[in-house]
Amino acid sequence: MLAATAALLRRCAVSGLRAAAVSRPAAVLPARCYSHGSQESDEEFDARWVTYFNKPDIDAWELRKGINTLVGYDLVPEPKIIDAALRACRRLNDFASAVRILEVVKDKAGPHKEIYPYVIQELRPTLSELGISTPEELGLDKA
Numbered sequence: 001m002l003a004a005t006a007a008l009l010r011r012c013a014v015s016g017l018r019a020a021a022v023s024r025p026a027a028v029l030p031a032r033c034y035s036h037g038s039q040e041s042d043e044e045f046d047a048r049w050v051t052y053f054n055k056p057d058i059d060a061w062e063l064r065k066g067i068n069t070l071v072g073y074d075l076v077p078e079p080k081i082i083d084a085a086l087r088a089c090r091r092l093n094d095f096a097s098a099v100r101i102l103e104v105v106k107d108k109a110g111p112h113k114e115i116y117p118y119v120i121q122e123l124r125p126t127l128s129e130l131g132i133s134t135p136e137e138l139g140l141d142k143a
Contacts (some may be wrong), residue, residue, distance in 0.1 A: 022122050053084035058099075063088050066132045067101060076108045076115055079122035086123070097142070098132045106135065 029142050040048075052058075052066050067085060068078055077085075082105060089098035102120075109115035118129075120134060127134065 007083045008051050014015070016019070022064070039051055046081055049081045050084045053081070055088075056091075058088050058091070060092055060094060062096060063092060069103070071108065076105060076119070079119050082119065082123060086126055086130060086132060090132075095132070098130075099135055099138065102141070103135050107128075 043062065049066070049070060053063070054064070063085070070085075072080070082101060085101055086098050089095070105119055106116045109119075126132075
């Protein structure tokens with residue numbers, strides 16, 4: 001039985017290879033890969049992420065997933081998005097993630113030295129309210 005099945009498979013494979021060798025390749029047609037979806041405005045993008053982090057039942061995995069996705073974008077998140085993420089950290093009692101979010105914002109700012117101080121300035125009331133220290137206040141920037 002096994003030998004008969006193997007012989008059948010061998011014949012099918014050989015005939016398939018012969019058919020592939022005989023057929024001519026299809027002509028290559030130029031195609032443009034444009035997105036047909038609607039463009040999301042900056043305000044809609046910000047609102048989507050604020051809503052995501054403001055979910056009352058967000059768990060630690062969803063928080064990390066959201067932050068990782070947000071970090072993958074080629075942008076520095078707006079302070080209102082970071083505010084919502086920090087409040088989600090506070091609801092979860094996850095101080096480490098809150099500090100890590102601030103570290104990531106500093107890293108995402110890259111060579112633009114004016115962005116991170118602006119973000120911290122905008123977040124200062126939230127940081128004070130939630131009792132979150134910046135990486136600089138914790139001495140993590142000297143490592």
